Amino acid sequence: MSTTILPPPLKPGDLLRVIAPSGALREFAAFEQSLEIWKAHGYNVQVSDRIESRHGYLAGADDHRRQQLATAWHDPECRGIICARGGFGSTRILEDWNWQQNTADPKWLIGFSDITALLWSLYNAGISGVHGPVLTTLIDEPEWSIKRLFDILEGRAIAPLKGKGWGGGTVTGVLLPGNLTVATHLLGTPLLPNLDGVILAWEDVTEPPYRIDRMLTQWRLSGVLSKVRGIALGGFTKCEAPPNIPSLSIEEVLRERLGDLSIPIVSDLPFGHDSPNAALTVGVKARLDADQGILEIMV
Template sequence: MPQTTSKSLVSLINTSLKPELSRRQFLRRLGVGASASLLASQSIAQSLAIDITDHESAQLTKDDLPAASIDANPSLVANTKATSAPSQCLNPSIETRLFASSNVGANEVRNQLALQRMACAGFKIQNPEITERQYLRFAGTDSQRASDLQNIASGAIAAPKLLLGVRGGYGAMRILPSIDWRTLGSIMAERATVLVGFSDVTAIQCALLAQGKMSSLAGPMLYSEFGKTNPDQVSCRQFAQALSNPKLTIEVNSAALTSEQLPVIFADNSSQTITGTIWGGNLSVVSALAGSPYLPRIDGGIVFLEDVGEQTYRIERMLYDLYLAGVFKGQQAIVFGALTGTGEDSYDPRYDVAVVIRQLHELTGLPIYNGMSFGHISQKSSFPLGATCQISANTAGGYQLSFADYPTIKAEAINVEGFWQQA
């Protein structure tokens, strides 16, 4: 793929940054090939305040907006490239189907690169053609998008070992009533199918757990991660680990991803051990499901929440939505992942995420665990939703999450380095 030189790229930026151009139009004008050269100039990247590597689609959505990226750190980029020597691709053997429940992945080059990488990593994708679908802003009509999952529930298509989301954005809620979740969950449990996604796919994961009693994996998606110019190797390795390790553990020793103004554990008794079913996902989606039959009602559960690009008052309002709907009743704890891109409150900068979470603790009386490494960020740790989770304090002053009772894939069938192979 040809690369734009730094000099010509600066010229392009200067001519593109006009008042009449929206941020989306500017990114479209830059095009796919500009990303690497742009990020080579730290001053340009800082002046734009975006990670172009993650914006190769003309349609920007939440799953395109990480607040922290490995590509924005020159030393990490250098280390990544140094370890990106070509590796031998595996003969793909893991039966995999895609589901496109939300936004269209409009960049076909990016789609094809992601498909090639998945094959190199050992995943035999049976329906790559769905990446070409589009209806309005969505990855197909409601009927088409629902069929990705309903055809499995009806028996028209055999359940694969992996169901991988294409991308997030918006649209999954539109198809929830069109899927027989109870039957789908039963079939997936019998086949030990792993469904993977996050962001808008939270709606799919919540419905699957609420009505189908089936777990899923919070993890990276086809277009959103594996189609990047330089996929985040940490996220890819953690994804493979979560797919293949039946006794996954995650250590958290800092609250910074949630808020630097919070302790890692916000509880009356920080040494307690809690065991329950972990559920949740993107806060915007979870709060939108409140009062619907698609939101899990789990006794003694552990609620996980993350979000990006939401102002502090909106985060608090969504948490109040859940509180007033009684969602936190009967839960044992709340775990926060990354709450990024919140900005500063225009009325009072003291009103921040830390204030909101302290208020939530007072309202619910629940222990709150901060800083889990998942959300709209790079270097995220995939983990199962709907699985048994044990939270315990560790010796570093943080906490450990240990997971059990979820389906996995044999590690030897996965070629991890395939996830970031260059075309």
Template sequence: MVLLEPYTITPRLQKGDDVLSVSISSVINNDTSLLEGLQVFKEWGLICKNQVVKGRHWGYFSGEDTVRLKELHPEETPNLIAFARGGWGAARLLEHNQPWQKGWLLGFSDLSSILLARLSAGFDGSIHGPLVTSIAKEPEWSKERLKSILFNKSAPDLYGEPWVGGIAKGPIVATNLTVASHLLGSRHIPDLRGVILVLEDIGEAPYRIDRMLTQWRLNGILQNLAGLAFGSFIDCVDQDTDNASQAFTLNEILKERSIDLNIPVIANLPIGHCCGNAALPLGWEATLDGYSGRLSLHPC
């Protein structure tokens, strides 16, 4: 198994550290949820710096690529960069040079491309978790989990539905299936051999989920994992009602594409486009128990 060696281990946050909110995907037209999210960080004792410009857009993006790239890599590196919202646009920035810096990075969905690319470059500190515009609506346990990861580098176990038994140990990588699938073959996908992979998605028909998982299998990626877990798959239903009797359900697809891998598999973890969206730090060592459905983190 090939493991990434982070250039530096990200230190715990402390009260008085700064958090920078940026928007590098889709446009933000309503800043109410943004301000509510920043208030959560303020209550944790962090100093909030907001770089989001309400209504700024270049087409359906929150600004031109060069503008968003500059905001992703500020001159003064904050302790935490928290992405404001997802949508689409982050992966376009990966066409450019990435002067990654140490520190924490928080987001998910479209921002999965940035988290994966940064991990692939060897940097610790990327967290798959709530966006600034969604964190205020997260249940208390989810907010406390994220806070504990940032300030204490610890988190309670998560539980899902056991599908295939066994015990897997390895670094954890959580990502959006669609976003990650469009990075396959690029240098922005980390080496996933021996990894515990967690996948989630939203709004994709089961046949598209089937197509993407098949692509991962054809690339030999799923066959070389230590363990596999599925988070939430919201609104992933077949809209073709005429052929509903012949269609596979989402769970049928997920099971058929995973249960023959000879690795532990669990499903229905509270991760992804659900509320709550449990934070997972990429690259941390973890244990996946396919008998009980438990996912445990072992902080570095």
């Protein structure tokens, strides 16, 4: 994707809609507390009807969750869509979905984890979103991370993120952040974006090292990593091996499966399932400095 549209900056008073496109809502206290953060910043936040619906592990049947997205996306007064939580389910509602029906009126989509599928699908349609805290996790973020989210959405500059550089110089490319597991399950589907010139930014949670190894091996065998300019690695939270089972560490797996790609890589960046989860803009130009360990968004 050569050009990605940034939705207009948000401003206090704007209407934002909360949807649950993935897993069933469980963290009710955190949900309400995070909602108050948005309201304290002056936004008119409306929660979708029947957001507490359940269909097994899903936040309601596919049609119900798809309708939440459609109502928010096609509402001319709505300027942003906040996802309630991740889990699983967003790919199911993308089986019968087309962003192109309303790309003339882009609005911000905010979320991470399972929301990766929605963000990458929206990127395919040429529109940027924000890989950042969902409504059940925002309350756990440090003040600087909350400020960073609102700075992105309201059009202000943000600071670079600092991690651990693996060496290999500096590259610029299109930033494509997401959850490794969700992204892996987009391989071989129409939802996988064109990765030419992309800087992938991956994070994950509760995946033991052998499963991270399996996913990265699938990426290697698919051949698509040959198109990627760099990789930024965030948190891999609770990805330790079970006790008393022989295993490589998650750090060893990442080094073995990515370290020979001859592209700049930075790890230990502060984004992912464990706080802090620094917001990242999808589909914008970024600079990855693998000598200094810096990821910088260039907007």
